[in-house]
């Protein structure tokens with residue numbers, strides 16, 4: 001499968017759930033999942049396939065935890081393949097302002113922070129992260145960020161949102177596949193958006209599979225940018 005443009009980077013799959021009006025969460029409960037228990041299993045299966053998971057700082061601040069593998073079967077399968085039991089959990093934060101009291105910092109997972117020089121200065125000498133990757137001065141420099149990931153052996157990456165992170169990766173042609181769970185909800189304009197950008201997405205999405213389960217629909221797309 002061809003990857004986008006010229007930036008060397010991991011093969012990247014985004015896995016998200018949205019309402020029918022393109023929202024990621026309830027406006028008044030922004031940290032809560034909107035999808036079903038089946039979707040949680042689907043997400044866990046996708047996460048079990050990858051070397052690392054990437055998510056935005058707001059998602060972490062509101063949810064408090066990373067999507068850790070819990071299924072003994074999926075963990076055993078990874079170990080059988082000679083992989084680490086848990087994928088590396090990478091939080092992207094330009095500012096680097098994260099509360100050490102979040103349960104995330106007590107989860108038994110490998111952790112990385114992808115940040116800027118400004119953000120990294122907050123974490124000098126800290127041991128909360130296994131890796132602290134600095135990419136860019138005040139904004140994330142993505143080619144530099146991908147170079148850090150690749151140097152650490154991350155060849156496959158799952159992006160779990162939120163919308164700001166997802167949209168910024170779409171805009172630099174850095175998502176190869178999308179799994180989108182459509183949930184039977186209409187959440188309104190105050191809710192966080194799947195694609196909070198003014199400019200439209202310039203790439204194309206080819207539908208690979210559609211699976212209705214209960215009242216949800218699982219859509220699987222391949223993205224291209226030529």
Ligand SMILES: NC(=O)c1ccc[n+]([C@@H]2O[C@H](COP(=O)([O-])OP(=O)(O)OC[C@H]3O[C@@H](n4cnc5c(N)ncnc54)[C@H](OP(=O)(O)O)[C@@H]3O)[C@@H](O)[C@H]2O)c1
Pocket residue numbers: 015016017018023024025030031032034055056057058059060062063092093094095096097139140160161162163164165166168169192193196
């Ligand atoms: N339904 C789903 O599948 C799903 C999945 C994930 C999240 N969510 C929901 O989505 C909402 C959060 O989404 P969101 O769009 O508001 O935020 P987000 O993408 O989770 O996080 C935004 C923050 O992440 C950092 N960030 C993201 N992209 C960046 C970039 N290109 N460069 C530098 N830093 C970047 C910045 O952190 P700093 O401000 O620290 O610099 C930014 O403020 C929550 O309600 C969450 O529960 C839903």
